Every structure is written in C-alpha cells, then in structure tokens.
Amino acid sequence: MRRTTIKDVAKAAGVSITTVSHALSGGSDVKQETRERIEKLAAQMNYMPSFSGRNLKNARTGVIGLYSRYIRGFYGVLADAMCDACQQAGFELDVILAESGDMVMSSILSKRVDGAIILHSGFGDRHTEVLRETELPAVFLDREFSAGRISSVLFDSYKTGCQAADYLCGLGHREFMFIKGQDTYDGVERRRGFYQRLRERGIDLPSERELEGAFDRTTAQRSMERFIASGAPMPTGIFAANDDSAIGCILALTAAGYRVPEDVSILGCDNIELGQWYTPSLTTMKTGISTMGRLAAQETIALINGEHPGRITKTESTIVERGSCAGAPLSEAAAPVG
C-alpha cells in the first residue's frame, strides 16, 4: 500500500531528492546522463509526485472543479464540453458531486481546486459572500452575478423568450399561453422575455393563460388537462418553458382530441434529443449547451490567469423549426376534433 516517493527514487539513483526533483521537472542544474538515469528509474518504479505534497508547496492544484448536485442529462453534456476546454489549457476537470451548498463551500475552502464552476441550487447568497472573500476564481452558470474574481456564463433566456414570442406571432397567432417552468434564472427570464415582447406587440397574457409546468412532463400534462376540463377557450400558440413540459402539453392535448400543430401550435425550449423523434416532432429553441460549457471553462481559466475582472457572458439561442408549430388556424380559438 505504501507508494513510491521521491525519496525512494533518490536512493535508487544515488542522488539527493533535490536532484530528482530538478531532473523530473526539467530543471537545468542536472547533467544529461544523470537526468536520463533518473527518468528511467522513475518510470520503472512507477513514481509520480504526490498530489498533496506538490500542492502543499505550490498552492496550485491544476484542477478546475465543477460543482453540481447531479450529473445526468443536461449536466453531462455541459461537463464534456468543459473538459475539452480545460485540457486544452492544461487543466484537469473534476466533477464534484455535492449534496448541499455547504459541501460545495467546504470543498472550495479546503483549497482543492484552482477555480470553481458552480451550478448548484443549494448554493445561496450566504455562500456567495464567503466565496467572494476567498477570492477564488469562480463562474456561476445559474445566476447573474459578477464581482472581483467571479463571473457568470448564462443563456440569454430573456432574449430566448422574446424570440419565442416573435416566432409565434410571425406565424399569425394572436391567442397565447405560457407553460411556466421553475423559478430558476432561465425559468424566470424566459417568461419575462415572452411577456415583454408580447406586450410590445400589444398583446396581454391573462393569468389564467399561464399554466404550471415545473419543467416537468407530468406536471404540465396535469395542468393542461385541468385547463381543458375548465372549458375555457383554447389559445392557438403555446410557449412551454422547456421541452419536457411541451411534451406534457402535447400528450394532454392530443388525448383530448386537439391536433398539433393544426389546431394548436406548441413551441418548446432546450432542444432535447427526444424532440426530433417525437410525433409530432418538436419545434423548439436550441440553447447551445456545449458552447456554454466551453465558454464557462474558458472564463474560469481566464480568471485564474488574472486576465480580466469578473463579468457576465450570455449566449443566444436559435429556433429549430420542426413539426409542432404551424400557421394560426382561421378561427380565433382552437377547438378539439369530434
């Protein structure tokens, strides 16, 4: 269980540990012949400098930490993109799965990482304040915040909401509905953009035309079922805060005899893989997760290198036109077939 240390290599090579250190880290104070002997020996003995020993001296770990609660789905795509950018710059990406904001904070305070990328709902203002005091380079992906060494990289979800409104209006729709997500940055901003742009176009969205979706298929489905049961007139253009809830809507609507997109158009958001295989295929907004991952990693590295103070970066989304949206039907409100 005891692993090879620099001392073992030094003894085997008959030199001091200083010389071994120099030889292996490319220092200049060592004879070519000696260097080769040490290199060969180190390889033979499977020597690798201890992470802790080295970092204790260096105060630099060479690792960037991605702090999250989960890693499946969305997060995985993000992490893969970050990883590429990190390796390009000679950093290693560690995905650190933490249950609570406190665990994230502890990990950061224990000086394990050179920089942190944070998307963890448990990380609150209290933690942010401490983070700022540590002056550790950090990037948020789920809130709009910047300070000395802290940046944010975000989707421009306000604009996404605007684009959604423009797209549906462009198809001729005048009666709308919004399927609300959760109160995250993206959820709030998508909603704000959608409402704002509609208002600019002189359209007002009454509160009964906003359904709870919770970013979740089942929740959206249940909400839509209730709306249908209420007998209220059905709008023709629906914007759902994410693809999952859009699919929930479609399930409820088709079950009630509505045709998508002939009677009702539904626009999702996120461009999940499922959307292109679903029937009808889902018209949606593509948010560029990989781009965001790459930008976040690059921003972290820039902060570590002290290239600029903290700032806020936003990436835009584009429409993916598929089969769930069509021109508005001639009659004002949609009605189920049969």
Added chain:
Amino acid sequence: MRRTTIKDVAKAAGVSITTVSHALSGGSDVKQETRERIEKLAAQMNYMPSFSGRNLKNARTGVIGLYSRYIRGFYGVLADAMCDACQQAGFELDVILAESGDMVMSSILSKRVDGAIILHSGFGDRHTEVLRETELPAVFLDREFSAGRISSVLFDSYKTGCQAADYLCGLGHREFMFIKGQDTYDGVERRRGFYQRLRERGIDLPSERELEGAFDRTTAQRSMERFIASGAPMPTGIFAANDDSAIGCILALTAAGYRVPEDVSILGCDNIELGQWYTPSLTTMKTGISTMGRLAAQETIALINGEHPGRITKTESTIVERGSCAGAPLSEAAAPVG
C-alpha cells in the same frame, strides 16, 4: 488570495495549533469552553483544513475517483447512482475526465483518491498491471478482471444475450439476425450469449445474418439498407446489441416498406429513454444502470475497508415488452408491403 490556515485560527484564539486541531476534530484533550471559542472563531474566519495538508499526514483523501473519458448519457446515470452510495459511506465522488489511459494512471499514482472506479477504453493491460502493483482499491466496469484489491462489476451480458434469444424464440421466430455492437465487454458477451442459446436450440446464424451496428444509429441503418438492397431474404427476429442500432434498423426497414413488428420483430438492448417514445415503441432489455453504479461504489468502499479480496459481480437484465416485437408471421421470411 491567501486563505486562512490553522495557524491563523490558533493565533486568533490564543492557543496552539495542536489545540485547534483537537478542538475541531473532536479530540478529547480540550476544555468545553475553549472548544466552543475555537469553533466559533473557525466558522467566522471561514477556516477549513487544507485538503493537501491533511492528506499528506493522513494518507487518506476521503474521495473515490470515477475515471472516464466522457460523462454524458449513460455515464451520467451511473455517476449519480454511485454518488448516493459514496455519500452514504462518508466518501466524496469525483468524476475525473481523462483523455488517455496514461492520464488515468498518473492521477492514480499521484495518490489523490482512496479508490478508483474505472471505465475508460484507453486503460490497457499495461496500466492494469501497474494498478495492481500500487494495491489501490479499484473497480472495473468494462472488463472482467479481479485480483488482490481489484474487483469488477458488470452486466451479465452473456445472460442478456441468452434471454434475448429465448424471448424471440418464445414468440415463435426461427429466422434471426444480429446487429453487432463494438468489441467491448458488453458487445462481445451479448453476442456470445445470443449465439450460444440459439445453438442450444438447434439454430445456426450464418455470417451474412450479422450486420455491423457499432452501437450507432447511423451505422446500423446503413448496414440494414445494404442488406435490403442485397435482396437476401429478411429474417423475422432481430436482436440489436443496443437500442441505438435497433432504432437505426427500424428506420431502414420502415423506409423500405417493412412493418415493425408485423413483418419483422426488433429487440433492442439498454432501455434508453427514447425507446418508450419512439414509434413503434421499442421492446428492449433493461440493464439496471443505477443498480450497477450503486454496486460499484459499494464494492469500492468494501475494498477500501479491506472487507474482502477482489471479486466479480454481475447484474442481470430484464425484458421490457413494448411495441417492436410480435409473434412470428406465418410465412417463413418477411417481405415488404407493396
């Protein structure tokens, strides 16, 4: 940028660093009053023991490393399941994304983790040998290997292949096809089980009835298109080494006028989410990724605690019956409609 150390806390509390260490780690040699004062001070100063400093002394990091090349999709689900099991036992899970087997080896040799879970195609026999010498507790997820402190946790893919053969035979099929995956453990074993069980039932699968699928939708689709173009008679029961290639097959078949499952039954493997939303919905084998993740984490912890020597564990899969398989048609070989 300089962070609080135990020395700072000691000075602020007017005691020695020894006392601070004892107070914060629950040692007994400290007065209640002093302990409370130190605890309050440490919290105020955002003190957290340095990871490197602590581990240098302890030779114990409290982290389990999951080494992989990617983290999206399959890997993410696995990691989430592992994380739960790790936290239950007081370990932290770090997903370490490495491009090469050498990087994995370096990370392990640098003594950063107490145990390693490895699923990295770049990790070869050469690395395995070194790993064995280090005596670091490790678990493989992608090969059948066990030794002193090394275990494997795997799907029982041989049995999965057998089950696939049994299921299709049970539906009355006699003419089969296999869509080959890659030459990974699972790819090879699924194939071996399928062929073996067919042979036991007196059925021989000629080589032209094995198509390249490469675990990939497009590859499978192209292979199937070529097979159709060849004019060879179409078998009625197809087992694809994974769901992606099963979907590729369905695309090619329906495009050529075959009906699934009326003319041809297709059985996938993995139970990806898409399968239940696809049309036709995909009959498949559910492999229990989460279970495997949990088992792998628990096995790693057991090895760390020295509870038993390395061993091999396999988890079984179950059939998920949906819409892509049906009883064999009456005629011997399937033919396209129109």
Added chain:
DNA sequence: CTGTCAATCCAAAACGTTTTGGTTTTTAAA
C-alpha cells in the same frame, strides 16, 4: 600556482496538517 567561472550537486526550509509524547495546571484525595 591562484583565482574565476560554469557545471553539477545537495542540505535545509517551507507548505498545512495530525499525532506523539511530553509539560503544566487543576482537581481530588490523603
């Protein structure tokens, strides 16, 4: 022969902990 310089090597300090083996202080018993 002496002095200088470059090349090669090394001892020791420092990084932040934990732990060992004390020492000092307090308490309780005699």
Added chain:
DNA sequence: TTTAAAAACCAAAACGTTTTGGATTGACAG
C-alpha cells in the same frame, strides 16, 4: 499541606514536495 491523578495544553516530528542558497567539483585563464 502535600501528593497523586486527571484535565488541559503544547512543542516538535512527520507526511512529500519544491525552492533557495549554498557547496563541491573541474576547467581554464592569468
């Protein structure tokens, strides 16, 4: 009041590195 035991505290060593500031050569010029 003295003594023994218990409680509270601390100095120093150790963990594995890197780095600083010499020390030791040998060659070469003066």
